[in-house]
Amino acid sequence: MPTLWLVLIVVALGAVGYVLGRARALATAGGDNRKLHSLPTYYGSNVAMKTIVPAMGVLVLWLLVQPFVVNSTVSGMMPDNAVSEDTTLGLVMSDVRRVADGLDAAVASGIMSADEARNLRTEFTDVRARLGAAGVALGSDVSPEVLRAAQRFRSLNGTGRLLMTVLVLGAAIAGGIWSVMQSHMDYRARNVVEAGIKALLVTAASLAVLTTIGIVLSLIFNTIEFFQRYPAKEFFFSLVWSPSFGGGSELGILPLLWGTLYISLIALLVAVPIGLFAAIYLSEYAGPKVRAIAKPLLEVLAGIPTIVYGLFALLTVGPLLLSVFGADGAGWMKAGTAVMTAGLVMGIMLIPFVSSLSDDIINAVPQSMRDGSYGLGATKSETIRQVVVPAALPGIVGAILLAASRAIGETMIVVLGAGAAARLSLNPFEAMTTVTAKIVSQLTGDADFSSPEALVAFALGMSLFVITLGLNVFALYIVRKYREQYE
Known part of the structure; x- marks a missing residue:
């Protein structure tokens, strides 16, 4: 499922949870707002918050981790002869992603079926011609190793997206059910919601600091690697670029x-x-x-x-x-x-x-x-x-x-x-x-x-x-x- 659709579904579940939480709290108080510990909106906000926040947390974490896991798995299956003296593993993985994107585009446009893309071999002159006519270029130098790795890359990404959808929707539904069950007139919904908003504000403030730290660390590590391969004296004092x-x-x-x-x-x-x-x-x-x-x-x-x-x-x-x-x-x-x-x-x-x-x-x-x-x-x-x-x-x-x-x-x-x-x-x-x-x-x-x-x-x-x-x-x-x- 596309990420945007998944986000919209989670938001919709949060909206439904808001209505259910508010209604359940009023029902436990016999419809009298004065018997509630908090205003009815706090009970609805509590359900919406506990529905959306855990699901979004799972979604963000999954989107951050999945590319590293997939790239590590696919690069680990590449044979030694796939990386020659004239290239590196990074360039080979770039070819793998390019071919995988081409296969995804071909399947999405109906040029080939999902089974055909999954079972494609390197002898695919007619398929390459069809892809070229649609603006998808796989190139004539695609090796069997790269093609198999691209197919594995697509398979892992598809599986990952399916698991992500199940986990995100599961977290949203579980959080919604749990918070709706909490919605009774003695529940301190206002305290929970205000604590959640405070945590959200702290998280937002921390993101700027963490982003700055991440940028600096990425520069530092790659700069250190550069100076391990090239003399610092030549970099800072040479007059030639x-x-x-x-x-x-x-x-x-x-x-x-x-x-x-x-x-x-x-x-x-x-x-x-x-x-x-x-x-x-x-x-x-x-x-x-x-x-x-x-x-x-x-x-x-x-x-x-x-x-x-x-x-x-x-x-x-x-x-x-x-x-x-x-x-x-x-x-x-x-x-x-x-x-x-x-x-x-x-x-x-x-x-x-x-x-x-x-x-x-x-x-x-x-x-x-x-x-x-x-x-x-x-x-x-x-x-x-x-x-x-x-x-x-x-x-x-x-x-x-x-x-x-x-x-x-x-x-x-x-x-x-x-x-x-x-x-x-x-x-x-x-x-x-x-x-x-x-x-x-x-x-x-x-x-x-x-x-x-x-x-x-x-x-x-x-x-x-x-x-x-x-x-x-x-x-x-x-x-x-x-x-x-x-x-």
């Missing part, structure tokens, strides 16, 4: 780090002055009507997807800069993809980020400080320059650092606007690349996670994580340390 999946790669992070910082610097040079001046105007000069219109229009930039900014850089800003600084102009620029192209567009993207944070920070400066400055005879501009901005400066610096961390982690604008050349150069009109762009390129396609060329993506991600984490911590430190002086 030249990956080669055939061997002989040079994986120095410095060219990528230079491109990242260079593009981010240009972006900040664009975003900080414009965003800060916009924030000062909106908070100090604009009237309520102008502010009500201008601020939402400025923040529309924050809602534009980064891929759209990337296309804007590729199709508009790049050709515009090329016409001015290219061969027909100053002669400094050879192509539309360059550091300047990505930096300008990224700066435009960061303007609402800087302006919104700075506007909130400037508005937080007490009005009494402005009034005191006016009382001493200062003009409005003098008050802004000598009182408001210095008072808000720690928060503004924190906003700039947060914008810098946002710029460092940007990908799509860099991919489409800056090019893919990993080089150390001071010329902003040359193509360069960043850490995030190379993470994408190294993990595109069927990556072999036993090779340094694929594992380097995790080392790059860990390096970027440490840099952005440091910027965020420093920004929050500045904001929290100095904000209290003006409260």
